[in-house]
Each structure stands twice: as structure tokens, then as C-alpha cells.
Amino acid sequence: xxxxxxxxxxxxxxxxxxxxxxxxxxxxxxxxxxxxxxxxxxxxxxxxxxxxxxxxxxxxxxxxxxxxxxxxxxxxxxxxxxxxxxxxxxxxxxxxxxxxxxxxxxxxxxxx
Amino acid sequence: xxxxxxxxxxxxxxxxxxxxxxxxxxxxxxxxxxxxxxxxxxxxxxxxxxxxxxxxxxxxxxxxxxxxxxxxxxxxxxxxxxxxxxxxxxxxxxxxxxxxxxxxxxxxxxx
Numbered sequence: 001x002x003x004x005x006x007x008x009x010x011x012x013x014x015x016x017x018x019x020x021x022x023x024x025x026x027x028x029x030x031x032x033x034x035x036x037x038x039x040x041x042x043x044x045x046x047x048x049x050x051x052x053x054x055x056x057x058x059x060x061x062x063x064x065x066x067x068x069x070x071x072x073x074x075x076x077x078x079x080x081x082x083x084x085x086x087x088x089x090x091x092x093x094x095x096x097x098x099x100x101x102x103x104x105x106x107x108x109x110x111x112x
Numbered sequence: 113x114x115x116x117x118x119x120x121x122x123x124x125x126x127x128x129x130x131x132x133x134x135x136x137x138x139x140x141x142x143x144x145x146x147x148x149x150x151x152x153x154x155x156x157x158x159x160x161x162x163x164x165x166x167x168x169x170x171x172x173x174x175x176x177x178x179x180x181x182x183x184x185x186x187x188x189x190x191x192x193x194x195x196x197x198x199x200x201x202x203x204x205x206x207x208x209x210x211x212x213x214x215x216x217x218x219x220x221x222x223x
Binding site for chain 1: 153171
């Protein structure tokens with residue numbers, strides 16, 4: 001069983017929809033949670049970074065962490081065609097250098 | 113700002129050939145990493161360098177070597193390429209935390 005599970009999709013939504021992307025994990029030691037966005041043939045770029053449980057909002061993006069359920073989510077409001085990309089969840093155990101474990105990514109397509 | 117620069121962008125090798133992937137960052141980060149990305153497997157860490165002068169194995173180091181040439185540059189070498197090393201390779205850097213900055217990748221095919 002993988003430490004981090006993520007539905008690969010693809011997920012297709014109409015422009016303007018609210019998108020929910022999710023990951024589950026098995027290791028309760030994870031404390032830092034991240035979402036990366038990866039456009040086709042590009043490197044991942046950090047989108048959201050959170051510590052422990054709770055919510056974090058940045059513009060149209062909200063990251064949510066529920067450590068009790070070992071479940072993290074990324075919500076995208078008013079989705080745009082430019083949001084079409086693969087979204088990777090990632091997590092690590094503690095601050096400083098530590099191995100970052102990535103999900104396999106969910107491919108999102110926002111249809112105009 | 114260039115960020116993390118990788119060369120080459122594409123490469124085709126025959127089994128048994130060797131090559132070096134180059135990576136340079138201009139963000140003055142201490143830590144640098146090499147990942148490979150394969151369909152259904154996600155990003156997997158090959159090697160990392162927590163600081164200049166140190167390198168350590170990651171999750172999938174077999175068949176690879178690395179050199180941290182200086183604080184800016186971190187290279188990945190395939191001594192004898194195998195078809196199983198066909199993948200997209202990403203270099204990343206960070207300031208000793210989880211906020212990784214990635215290059216644009218090298219698409220490698222080994223025939």
C-alpha cells in the first residue's frame with residue numbers, strides 16, 4: 001500500500017465550477033502538507049503549503065487538512081481553463097530537510 | 113529569474129550508453145534534489161544533497177551517481193543506461209524545507 005493515495009482522474013469540469021481534489025495518507029507522522037500544480041511538459045510548482053490540521057486560503061484556492069481522518073483536500077473556486085493541469089499532493093514528517101512523499105497526481109481539465 | 117535550469121530537455125540513449133544531466137539553481141538554496149517521474153508512480157527521489165559537499169541516496173538510487181559541484185550545481189550521471197531508466201527527470205532545490213522549486217525536466221528515452 002502506498003503511503004499517499006490520490007485518484008489519477010482525469011477530472012473534467014465546466015468553467016466556473018468548484019473543484020475538489022483529495023488525497024489520503026497512512027502515515028500519522030506527516031505534519032507538512034503541500035499541493036503542487038504541474039502543467040503539461042513542465043516541472044511542478046508549489047501552490048499551497050500548510051502545517052498540521054486546518055484550512056488555508058489563497059485567492060481561489062483553499063487547502064484543507066484533516067489529520068484525524070488522514071485526508072487532505074484542495075478546493076478551486078470559479079475554475080478557469082488555465083487551471084487545467086495535474087495536481088500533486090505532497091507531505092513530509094517534520095521541518096528542515098525531510099523526505100517529501102508525493103501522490104501520483106490528479107489530472108484536471110476545465111472546459112470553457 | 114531563471115530559478116532551476118536543467119539541460120538537456122530531451123535525450124535518447126541506447127542501452128549501455130552513459131550521460132550526465134546538468135542542473136543549476138540561482139536562488140542560493142542549500143539543498144538540491146533529483147527526482148524521476150513515471151506514470152502511476154509519482155515523483156520518486158533518486159538522490160539529494162542537503163548542503164554543498166554532501167550527497168545521500170533517496171528512494172531509487174540504483175544505476176545513478178551524483179555530484180554536487182558547488183552550491184549552484186548538482187549533476188546526475190547514468191553510467192550504463194537501461195530501458196528501465198526511461199523517465200522524466202526533475203531537478204529541484206529548496207532552502208532546507210519542503211518548499212521545493214523544480215526545473216522544467218529532462219525527458220529521457222533509453223532504447
